[in-house]
Amino acid sequence: MSSTDPQTARTGRPRSTAADAAILEATRASLVDLGWSKLTMGDVAARAGVAKTTLYRRWAGKNELVVDAVAVLFDELELPDRGSLAADVQGVVLQFAALLERPETRTALMAVVAESTRDDSLRVRIRDSIVERQKRLVLEGRQRAQRRGELPVEPDTAVADRTADLIFDVIAGAVVHRMLVSAEPVDTDWARQFTLLLLSGLGAGAMERRPGS
Template identity: 35%
Template sequence: MATDFGRPRDPRIDAAALTAAVELLTGTGYAELTVDAIARHAGTSKPAIYRRWPSKAHLVHEAVFPIDASTDLPDTGSLAGDVREMLRRTVAVLTTPAARAALPGLIAEMATDLTLHAALLVRFNDILARGLADRLADAAERGEVRPEVTAADLTEALAGITLLALLTRGSDTAATLDDTWIDRTTTLITKGIAR
């Protein structure tokens, strides 16, 4: 039996660091954000931050994309309804000021560091691998979707379309990714994966 002789981690530091990252991102952007600034803003130290997160990217990813009720898979009773709700939630998360500030830097870092990319995807693995895969298997049994469509395929379609729309539609993206856009995109995705 292993015994931990160190001090227990203070969950208030985790919360303060995550809040500090979100607050600072909206003012400085990702490139100018430093772990030192996050630590100072959170009232803690850089070593305390690095004990919790291996890099700025890991911390920012967790701060901007928390796993909470919004990441629970919707269950509307139909695949089209589920896709519509997943799109709505994706738009809501990606259009926050912190996400808009973080995305360019996170994308650049993930593109050049495949281990970072893999580590960040692990955070959402349970949601995707089990929940969404099971949902797609049920939809395939009902004849709503082709059986070869995977959770990763659907996730890439949802996130990819939304991300590209964010990058190409300018500063008023939240207004243009409205219910009409969500309905049109839901139809595009569901028809694309339909049996």
């Protein structure tokens, strides 16, 4: 977010809230048309009908802008109750795949991750705006599975958290790698096979209790 601390700025002309929305929308449009590497601040500004300075007043650079512009798209992911844990997992896998099919996400996600390997503040921004936000899907899915009796309730919250993180990385990582690195489609078959692998591991494995043993 452009983090306009409401307490800080009191006097003078306030920042245009309309500009924020227009800029983020223009950023997504430019990503679709040009892709990450060809996207320029000047082009975004022109599309948004805004001066370049207005962009730089709100975002430090292309990376930060794109993270904010794309983060909101990940919030579209939902976890409707499909009746079983397997169906829920398969559903979210396909949903995530559909999101990564969109050109703006496809081109932007890996690019900002790449940049974040050399920029700590960007890494934090990505973690806060995207990663941590979407872990909700894992937590919600588990909760629902536990209510259904498909999964036991893990009493140790540290273990539970660790497992949730692992599941998240496995699901998201596998889908991203399949689509963007291996460059193969994530279709229903793949999703089913992946879900089977994952849930078998979860069920049979009875995730270990003591990590450091």
